[in-house]
Amino acid sequence: MRKPLTTALAATFLALGLTHGASAATTDAIDIPFARFTLPNGLTVVVSEDHKAPVIAVSVWYHVGSADEPQGKTGFAHLFEHLMFQGSENHKGEFFRPFELAGATDQNGTTWFDRTNYFETVPTTALDMTLWMESDRMGHLLGAIGQKELDLQRGVVQNEKRQGENQPYGRVDERISANAFPANHPYHHDTIGSMKDLDAASLADVKHWFGSYYGAANVTVALVGDITPELAKAKMLEYFGDIPAGPPVARQQPWTALRTESTRDTMQDHVAQTRIYREWNVPGLGDADAMQLELAAAVLGGGKTSRLYERLVYKDKFADGVTVGVESFALASQFKLQVDVKHGVDPAKVEAAVADEWKKFLKEGPSADELARVKVNTKASFIRSLEKVNGKATILAEGQVYRNDPGAYKTDLAQIEAATPASVRAAADKWIAKGDYTLTVTPAAKDADFSAQDEMEQPGRATLAGRPEAKLPPKQEFKTVASNIDRSKGVPTVATFPDLTFPKLEHGKLKNGIAVVLAERHTIPVVQLQLLFDAGYASDQGRKLGTSAFTMAMLDEGTKELDSLEIARRAERLGAEIGAGSGLDSSSVKLNALSSQLEPSLRLYADIVRNAAFRDADVARIRGQWLARIAQEKTQPTGLALRTLPPLLYGASHAYAIPFTGSGTEASIQSLGADDMRAYVRDYIRPDNATILVAGDTTMDAIVEKLNGVFGDWQAPASAVPKKNIANVATPAQPRVYLMDKPGALQSLILAGVVAPSTKAKNNLEIQTMNGAFGGSFTSRLNMNLREDKHWAYGAGSFLSNAVAQRPFMMYAPVQTDKTSESVAEILREAKEVIGAKPLTRSEIDKIKVGDVRSMPGEYQTTGAVLGAMNGIKLYDRPDDYVQTLKPRIEAQSDAAVQAAAKEVIRPDALTWIVVGDLKKIEQPIRALKIGEVKVIDADGKVAR
Known part of the structure; x- marks a missing residue:
């Protein structure tokens, strides 16, 4: 008998709460119990019980993506995904409509290099409707798709492509794919494809694609939530058993297509600042080095305590931001560096600093402390992703589709746990010591026109010998099972619905009068807190615009005793997430803490709230990033509109007459100083203007005792909290x-x-x-x-x-x-x-x-x-x-x-x-x-x- 999921997660969190230097915890505690079976027609089903809420995640994965597109058919897998929402032979009309009536959440479809997936979370009582809908479009689609439907979705997809490319850096991924992989690699072109190929897609293509790839034997369905394996098997056989297996699908084989030499490229775009991208081809999912490279990426550029962030942003002040990460796919993966170059800095200096840190890392590898912190946060992030049933469904389905193992995540976690500085360094030396592609994107002239760029695509990397042949799976005999479903009756009705279970709110008070509101929820051993202040962007009125958001962002950039980096390191060791920010009417500081580490997490949290230092160096660093953010907003159509519309709607005297991004203006941020922020904290970030909201694995007595220990002696200043002008405004007399x-x-x-x-x-x-x-x-x-x-x-x-x-x-x-x-x-x-x-x-x-x-x-x-x-x-x-x-x-x-x-x-x-x-x-x-x-x-x- 498998132990309950909550017990497994509790054990995991206790393990993750170990302080640095303690022995590593076993990953056996992380468990998503599942059952797996295959229908006679070859369809694979993975089921995991999770009865904490009366909902079921249904995740349908077809093992086909843009990597399977032949030459001249780029973008077709994604176009077909759109067609799957156009209705089916027995349901005429939008696919979403029955789900809207049933109360579905987390519903969508996506296409990537190696798969196309469709997913929704539905009330338990809507399972029959959901399986009917998914099976009807799997087995009964082509009769509902004609030229009209194809032309409609072709137009929608082309506008999706335009929308993406209309954003700053919107053409970068296409450029990187073309230069990262050789012309004969399945990943050479991006998933959305070219306008030319989308225009050429025909109904014959639709029928061929459906017949080739959408058979039952090429599908995995993950069912996670308020369901049992026995019920799942009966229902899946009932709704999907009569769908033909389809022809066998030849599987693309792993091909890293490693580069041995470095190549460089440049492009211009309507962007606010120069950005440097660097990419290495590395092995795909399941390779022995994959997790080692994930850890290397985190140490190099996974956050503000990473090597490159600390060097480029804190020390050299060459960049406003740095990230390093791995984009993982089935055939190969991409190890990517991205640097936003600070305005006025020579990109060559940035590249030299990156090269210096890269060289040190390849020689020394990560330190024991760096690796320990990354391990804790990697595992904690994984666990947090399991709270929603669709998160677990994605993990199980991905493991089955890519690696024939729904529990493949355990292999990955075990490799993370076993990793050493030497093993991470060895993987890095093997894969990211050479063979990079560097793309530098620079700001274009304001009147530059890139609207015809799709027809002028660069060919990118040349064809390379050695592409492995796709392999057919071993021959299997599949059969259909007759169904008693009468599809002529239409979509099954959902007559009953489960009631919502929501925790009763409890009220308490600290010694200094701060109100505490608690919602107990013991499904996983995590406590979330929000210290809520009546402030927000609206409190900028009479101050320099952006004061609220900027001040809140500065709280975790240094306290009287801790600098910014030490705050981040301590949070990482605790597996805690701490963040501060503002909305329109309120400001808040949030904590997401492991129950086992709640007390030390609260001490760090309270220090951030009560003792912000606003050191000049930190203010200057954040100011540079903030000004870059404003400049970026002014290159984004949505950012431009949200900056300019509110002042027009509300008029100059209103507290809402501000950019709704909260970022302020260049002039206001340039003039904002530490004294302005201290004044803001005095006026708004104070105990008599606060409420503490708590949800999670605690009780009122326990949390009040802990909160009193860190906030109970916090006293308000003598001055009153300022009033905000949020009076009603008149509407314009005309458009x-x-x-x-x-x-x-x-x-x-x-x-x-x-x-x-x-x-x-x-x-x-x-x-x-x-x-x-x-x-x-x-x-x-x-x-x-x-x-x-x-x-x-x-x-x-x-x-x-x-x-x-x-x-x-x-x-x-x-x-x-x-x-x-x-x-x-x-x-x-x-x-x-x-x-x-x-x-x-x-x-x-x-x-x-x-x-x-x-x-x-x-x-x-x-x-x-x-x-x-x-x-x-x-x-x-x-x-x-x-x-x-x-x-x-x-x-x-x-x-x-x-x-x-x-x-x-x-x-x-x-x-x-x-x-x-x-x-x-x-x-x-x-x-x-x-x-x-x-x-x-x-x-x-x-x-x-």
Whole structure:
């Protein structure tokens, strides 16, 4: 009999809590119990029981990806993934719709080099519906796919490609793949493919791909959650047993294609700063050196205590950021370095410093302390990923698909545990001592146009001899099993749904009066805390913009006794995660600690909260990174819009009239000093302005005792907490249109906003339901129009940012440039119709209501999700039983009340529009719409003309 999962995890966490110098813990304690079986048709099923919540993760992995695409068919695996959501022979219509009605969470599909996967987490009672849907598209797809569906999804995918390439550094991955791997390597081209090949995809290609790769014998299905192996076997046989195995699939074979010489490349892009990429080809998943290289990457560039970060950011001050990591695949992996070069620094100096540290590492390897810290954090991160059932399903399915072993993660963890400085150094010397490809990306001229670059792709690395032949699997005899499912009856109905179990909130108080709110949750031995302050970006008013976010970011950069690096090292040794930040209305400091190490973690946490040092050197370092961040925001269409829209919506005197990124302006950050931050801490980061929220593996008596030990003597200053101006603002008398120029942009970002009632509004649920139906869900009106009908966008919708005062309601759509004005017109038409001729229908409203109710068991699987709900309860003055009573309140919403919410929020005649795109292509068509006065503004929101 396998021991319960919670027991296994508890043992693991106790092991991970060992202090540096203690003997290594065994990885046997980390266990995801599973059963595996194969259906007669060859389909592999992996099942793991986890009964902590009444939900089941269903993860369907097809062993086919872009590596299997023949020449001239790049991007086809991903295009086919999109087609799988278009409906099937027995379910006409969007695949997502039944799942929205059932309350599915974590639902999507993805394509990568070696696999295509589809996944969702559903209430236990929706298992039959889910398996029916997945099996219907696996066994009954082609009759539902015609030229119309192909053309539609081709357009969506092409806009996904444009959207990615319209971002800073958006063409880099394609360039690296082409130069990392030889032209005849399966990984030479990126997964999304070329526009030319996407245009050429035909219905014949669709049918051939489906017939070649989507047979049952090429599939693994992982079922994790509130299910037993016995039930899983019966259900899988019932729904999937009659699907043919399909032809045998020849497997691509591992091929590292190691380079023996270094190569260099440069490219320009619309970016704010120079970035250096360096890549080495290394072995794929399951290789004996794979985990050694993961550890090497973490030591070299896995965080602020890593070799390169400390050298380039702290010591030499050459860079704003450094990362090193391994992207792991089946046939080969990529060991990657990325450096953001500080403005004004010669990249050659950066490369020389990197080379120096690389040389030292290859000679000496990691220190014992470095390796110990990396091991603890690697294992702790792995365990934290297991709290959600879909996280475990992914691990099991990946192990089965790539390595024929759902428990392959145990081999990896054992290799991590057994690693020594010598073994890590040896692997590094073998694989990353030579043969790198270096790409330097530099800022292009503002008017540079890269819109035709797809047709001018560089060939990259030449063909290389020695590619291993793909191998067919051993011959097997498969058979189908007759099914008693009558698919003509359609999708099975989901008649009952499990109730949500949410912990009761308990209240306590520290000696100095700080309120403590606790939600006990003992599923894993972790405690999460949030010290919540009434502050946030809104508290910047009257101060230098960005003060709140910058000050909070500085808290863990040094205390009176510890410097920034020592804080990070201590957190790593404890397996603790500590972070501080701000939102619109609040600031907070969070702790995620192992139960066994809670007391020392709290001591470190309290030191960060109470004793921030704000040393000049640290301020200068973070200031440089912050200014680089602002510059990056100004190269991102979404960043530009979110920086400039709020001041236009709220007006200069309002606390929300700030960039919603919270980063402030260059001028404000340049002038921000330690005295400003100390004043901010005095005014806002204080015990009489704080609440401590706790969720996890503790009790009220225990946590109050521990918190009193570190916060009980914390006293407030004599001055009062400042007041924020969050008074109501008037809406514009008429629409306004602002255009921002992004020369050569492949897409235009459309953002239209208006102020809406506060999150505290009595009809907040009706407002949320309205938004879900209009633009906040996949099958909403806006997305179905611009994506699924017109295919002018990869996605479009609307959203509400939570706020204590009036919040912004925004409609957005990144659309292809030549459809910008048409998209603006469609968004405006939809906005007018939903409050006029075409109000939301009962079915549209009910879809959101039932989905919101039925998704709650999946939404609140994790301790972090519970803590998030507690945060909302505190911020928006909600009752303690807010979550437990949501179901009847959601169900009680009337159609009339939701329709009234639409009229209250969506005001087409008061919209403020921002469109970021290629001005020479979009200005005149938008002006011709005559929807309001049109002005051209710069990246700071200042009127240019």
